[in-house]
Amino acid sequence: EDKVVQSPLSLVVHEGDTVTLNCSYEVTNFRSLLWYKQEKKAPTFLFMLTSSGIEKKSGRLSSILDKKELFSILNITATQTGDSAVYLCAVYDPRLTFGEGTQLTVNP
Amino acid sequence: EAQVTQNPRYLITVTGKKLTVTCSQNMNHEYMSWYRQDPGLGLRQIYYSMNVEVTDKGDVPEGYKVSRKEKRNFPLILESPSPNQTSLYFCASSIDRVSGEQYFGPGTRLTVT
Numbered sequence: 001e002d003k004v005v006q007s008p009l010s011l012v013v014h015e016g017d018t019v020t021l022n023c024s025y026e027v028t029n030f031r032s033l034l035w036y037k038q039e040k041k042a043p044t045f046l047f048m049l050t051s052s053g054i055e056k057k058s059g060r061l062s063s064i065l066d067k068k069e070l071f072s073i074l075n076i077t078a079t080q081t082g083d084s085a086v087y088l089c090a091v092y093d094p095r096l097t098f099g100e101g102t103q104l105t106v107n108p
Numbered sequence: 109e110a111q112v113t114q115n116p117r118y119l120i121t122v123t124g125k126k127l128t129v130t131c132s133q134n135m136n137h138e139y140m141s142w143y144r145q146d147p148g149l150g151l152r153q154i155y156y157s158m159n160v161e162v163t164d165k166g167d168v169p170e171g172y173k174v175s176r177k178e179k180r181n182f183p184l185i186l187e188s189p190s191p192n193q194t195s196l197y198f199c200a201s202s203i204d205r206v207s208g209e210q211y212f213g214p215g216t217r218l219t220v221t
Contacts, residue, residue: 031206031207031208032206032207032208032209034208034209034210041214041215042198042212042213042214042215043151043198043212044212045209045210045211048207048208048209050207088150088151090151090208092207092208094139094156094158094205094208095153095156095164095166095167096141096143096153096156096166096208096210097153097167098143098150098151098152098153099150100148100149100150101150
């Protein structure tokens, strides 16, 4: 059975802090790993990773995949209150299996 | 505007009364799927479809049916809803079958009493 585990489940930081969110996985036919951001609505796409060691960046967010150790991290630098959300990791094989998510709260 | 639409957005129904939640996308996407989201359990895939007339079970298919007769539509059918199907449901679509990059609809809040 495919499995995705995210940590921590919850994180509270102050504006300006840097955070690292973790995602480990066990999946049979890995094709890609995806990160989504979910505020109080539908998830929105952040990154798709297919190759180890290649960092994807978008503004203050970045992510990298390690296919040997079966994990990915999502970094957010200089956090802002607008970054407060649940961050979801998912693996595609071609079913899509999600982790439980990390609830990030950024306080002013 | 490129989007995934779901209807209805909110539904309260009673046990055993058949219902259908519609999902439509206007992006000519091949891959479509349905998820339910429950507190403490996260998002779980119910069914997915990689093309017209091709559907496969996700992690929690019991109690649900789907069909993919046209590329743009992927309805979710609950033949005999039960209270444990009370949940937030999302439909999503993806441009291809390779990447898994999904665009989500706005969600349908279903309550079964």
